[in-house]
Amino acid sequence: MNIPSKLIEEAVEEVSKLPGIGKKTALRLVLHLIKQDAKATYGLSDALKNLRENITHCTVCHNLSDDSVCSICSNTHRDHKTVCVVEDVRDVMAIENTMQYRGVYHVLGGVISPMNRIGPDQLTIESLIQRLTGSQVEEVILALSTTMEGDTTAFYLSKKIKTLEVKITAIARGIPLGGELEYADEVTLGRSIITRTLLEA
Amino acid sequence: MNIPSKLIEEAVEEVSKLPGIGKKTALRLVLHLIKQDAKATYGLSDALKNLRENITHCTVCHNLSDDSVCSICSNTHRDHKTVCVVEDVRDVMAIENTMQYRGVYHVLGGVISPMNRIGPDQLTIESLIQRLTGSQVEEVILALSTTMEGDTTAFYLSKKIKTLEVKITAIARGIPLGGELEYADEVTLGRSIITRTLLEA
Numbered sequence: 595m596n597i598p599s600k601l602i603e604e605a606v607e608e609v610s611k612l613p614g615i616g617k618k619t620a621l622r623l624v625l626h627l628i629k630q631d632a633k634a635t636y637g638l639s640d641a642l643k644n645l646r647e648n649i650t651h652c653t654v655c656h657n658l659s660d661d662s663v664c665s666i667c668s669n670t671h672r673d674h675k676t677v678c679v680v681e682d683v684r685d686v687m688a689i690e691n692t693m694q695y696r697g698v699y700h701v702l703g704g705v706i707s708p709m710n711r712i713g714p715d716q717l718t719i720e721s722l723i724q725r726l727t728g729s730q731v732e733e734v735i736l737a738l739s740t741t742m743e744g745d746t747t748a749f750y751l752s753k754k755i756k757t758l759e760v761k762i763t764a765i766a767r768g769i770p771l772g773g774e775l776e777y778a779d780e781v782t783l784g785r786s787i788i789t790r791t792l793l794e795a
Numbered sequence: 796m797n798i799p800s801k802l803i804e805e806a807v808e809e810v811s812k813l814p815g816i817g818k819k820t821a822l823r824l825v826l827h828l829i830k831q832d833a834k835a836t837y838g839l840s841d842a843l844k845n846l847r848e849n850i851t852h853c854t855v856c857h858n859l860s861d862d863s864v865c866s867i868c869s870n871t872h873r874d875h876k877t878v879c880v881v882e883d884v885r886d887v888m889a890i891e892n893t894m895q896y897r898g899v900y901h902v903l904g905g906v907i908s909p910m911n912r913i914g915p916d917q918l919t920i921e922s923l924i925q926r927l928t929g930s931q932v933e934e935v936i937l938a939l940s941t942t943m944e945g946d947t948t949a950f951y952l953s954k955k956i957k958t959l960e961v962k963i964t965a966i967a968r969g970i971p972l973g974g975e976l977e978y979a980d981e982v983t984l985g986r987s988i989i990t991r992t993l994l995e996a
Contacts, residue, residue: 612839649829
């Protein structure tokens with residue numbers, strides 16, 4: 595692309611580094627910002643800088659947080675006896691959006707994946723064990739992806755936690771609500787039959 | 796969406812103000828920046844701020860420019876006797892990308908559009924007339940959109956320029972290269988027959 599301004603070129607260069615944004619989209623966004631009031635650009639620029647300077651990880655659950663203890667861990671109205679283990683902050687948000695969970699979280703920061711050179715030491719597993727040891731936590735819910743890596747991590751965690759006298763559960767797998775049987779994959783459908791639940795009348 | 800961090804929320808808010816970027820995409824971009832090295836965020840933030848603080852309009856052609864005279868207007872190797880009139884900076888880039896044009900530009904900043912309350916006074920038309928008056932410019936090429944507004948603007952401009960003894964041309968309209976006749980709209984096809992050109996053998 596033939597951009598006649600160094601300033602625009604640099605901004606486009608930076609914006610197009612974002613995932614899913616190519617040079618053309620970046621140019622469109624940058625030209626939009628130039629058209630807008632300068633305040634809009636300063637607001638965006640400052641919000642990003644401020645975020646990156648001040649965002650930290652909760653020392654308890656390792657979730658992204660504004661303070662050293664996140665808003666969920668410091669909330670006394672939540673059930674601190676139940677810990678839901680998830681992969682990353684997006685999973686926390688997804689579960690929070692359901693409004694069905696009142697416990698706390700533990701963010702692993704990924705799953706065990708030898709292919710990507712991520713072993714147990716790269717995750718916050720040791721911190722989880724320490725957190726559970728001698729604590730009042732009664733149940734650990736594993737809410738990991740059903741990929742090979744997710745299953746491996748769940749298996750590893752359950753082995754580690756088993757010694758601690760904490761109940762270990764995993765989120766239910768099965769046919770999604772509103773899902774039609776004929777379009778469900780065989781593995782999910784097969785498993786949903788094996789792990790069928792008693793219908794309360 | 797249930798974002799547990801004020802910092803992330805503010806950044807998402809600002810990013811989602813950009814055109815075509817919703818809350819979900821904004822969150823994905825923001826989480827991406829958090830995962831990256833802090834330098835990436837600072838680079839982006841600074842490039843945007845720097846752009847908005849220093850970008851200006853060329854005093855000659857009104858194109859976006861780093862300096863008071865843009866790189867095209869200050870280039871002595873270009874043909875300053877030919878001025879191509881376009882709507883905005885995107886059109887300049889599009890024409891520059893063709894590498895077929897060696898003249899200079901004049902950026903109107905829009906087209907006459909009574910519906911949007913844009914009259915001749917909101918555009919750089921007066922500046923164009925002054926630029927042409929008593930100058931060495933020999934040809935003005937109108938490269939405006941073929942919308943009603945574009946045509947109105949072209950008509951207004953040609954009336955104004957006619958008194959100045961400058962040749963006025965417009966970019967050719969017709970079937971795009973590689974375009975198939977059966978898929979062309981009737982107006983374009985009809986006009987391409989009326990304005991047919993002599994085939995040089």
